Amino acid sequence: MATGGKGIKGKKITLKVAKNCLKVTFDGRKRLDLSKMGITTFPKCILRLSEVDELDLSRNLIKRIPESISKFQNLRWLDLHSNYIDRLPESIGQMTTLLYLNVSNNRLTTNGLPVELNQLKNIRTINLGLNHLDSVPTTLGALKELHEVGLHDNLLHSIPTSISKLPKLKKLNIKRNPFPKAEESDMFIDSIKRLETLYLVEEKEMCGACLRKCQLAREKLNKIKSTALPAQRKAIFSSLVSPNSMAKESQEDWRLYPTSSQSSLKQKHEDKSANRSNNSEEEKP
Template sequence: MGCFMSKNADTKASRIARWRATGIVALRDSKLKTFPDEIITLDTSVRTLDLTHNRIVDIPVEINKLINVQRLILAENFIERLPVSLGKLQSLKLMNLDGNRITSLPDELDQLVRLERLSVSRNLLASLPVTIGSLRNLVLLNVSNNKLQSLPESVGSCSSLEELQANDNLIEDLPSSVCNLSHLKSLCLDNNNVKQTPLNLLKDCKALQNISLHGNPISMDQLQQMEGFQEFEARRKKKFDKQIDSNVMIGSKGLDEGVDL
């Protein structure tokens, strides 16, 4: 028994030493029910933390000790709420919380000033915090498969946003501030209740190349009559021409992907 315990201790010690040396903690598919305490003891050493596909329900408040973590991947767990201390992870660039049971995001999200990619698809979000507008470095926001009825007006302050995915929600209208997203390239709103988009969307979002509105009450005629539609069409076509020239595979939707109704 002593030898067995010693071997286990050595294994755990070597694992922690490896994590500390590489900065990468990966425990995917490990059947974890709780957040491992030993991860917290690594504090400033952790750069990437991946606990995908476990059974974790709670994230400890002490996660704020991982001040140098840049990639936090907690997808496919049973997480219901996020601690406000998550806002202390100010080195964070990517956070993936897909496939959990999260009902709200903390206001302290606004402290994640370096965050570039936030994905919280397949959760139970009924709204997004107004403070999300403080994420000025955010490039990707994926809130698909939730219970959102709207997006906050503040989303228009996410000035670096290039891709907004909000498929499979209950969204009826887009805030007019979306027109402020000058870097937005892709807007995906499949399977919502969108009847119209802001009038200046195509005119003001001069980088927009793809709009996906499949499964919404809005009609193609409405988009075609909007100011800026011809310029949008030119960008869309140019995008796919480049993909063809580069021998990039095009999906089954082909060149119709630009506006999907």
């Protein structure tokens, strides 16, 4: 999470500097990119560029976002990540054109999230990760257009049901929060239930087309599983040339000797065998 930010003199942003930072995106939208410029105070001069579609103030040293930010009435994309913000202004609820809001890696607490966030009826993505949230405002459950929600790396112990039941939610990142183990298990089960409903029937009760469809799905699943699981590797003995009967008599020697010495080792074992044979001849009466 962001740290520091005290006693640092930031770069002064003038209207001329801001205008030089205006860019046009590939889809023709106006973006004001003031990221990574060492800004400590929100530059009020940029309010005169309120017609921009996207505003990037990420990776700076900003502590406060003023209420006047609501003057960006056309803003669709607002990136404030990696600053020192501990509270969002109530007026943010007036920015109803917002589709994307990133305030991750700041100092936000639950009290720093205004109720007015529930007025962002068109927002698709909101990232609140890497902050100090100990609970999630249930008002976020009113944002029915949300597709992605980032709540990772906070102090959360639970997620409101209203969040997990958002009708268009596709991605919910809640990693690295101090959830109880049971809570994590329940949330996983709930997410599976939301993705599909499973019905069990006998094959004889299915039509030919449905049966074939299920068989193809099973084959596809088995294929995925087989490629996902690492193949079991057989034990490899780098110095064991061939596991013949001679090697079995002295396995450790065959493992320890280098490959280049296998011929001499083989001769060694042949000599041993010959000696045993001669000894046997001598012992015969």
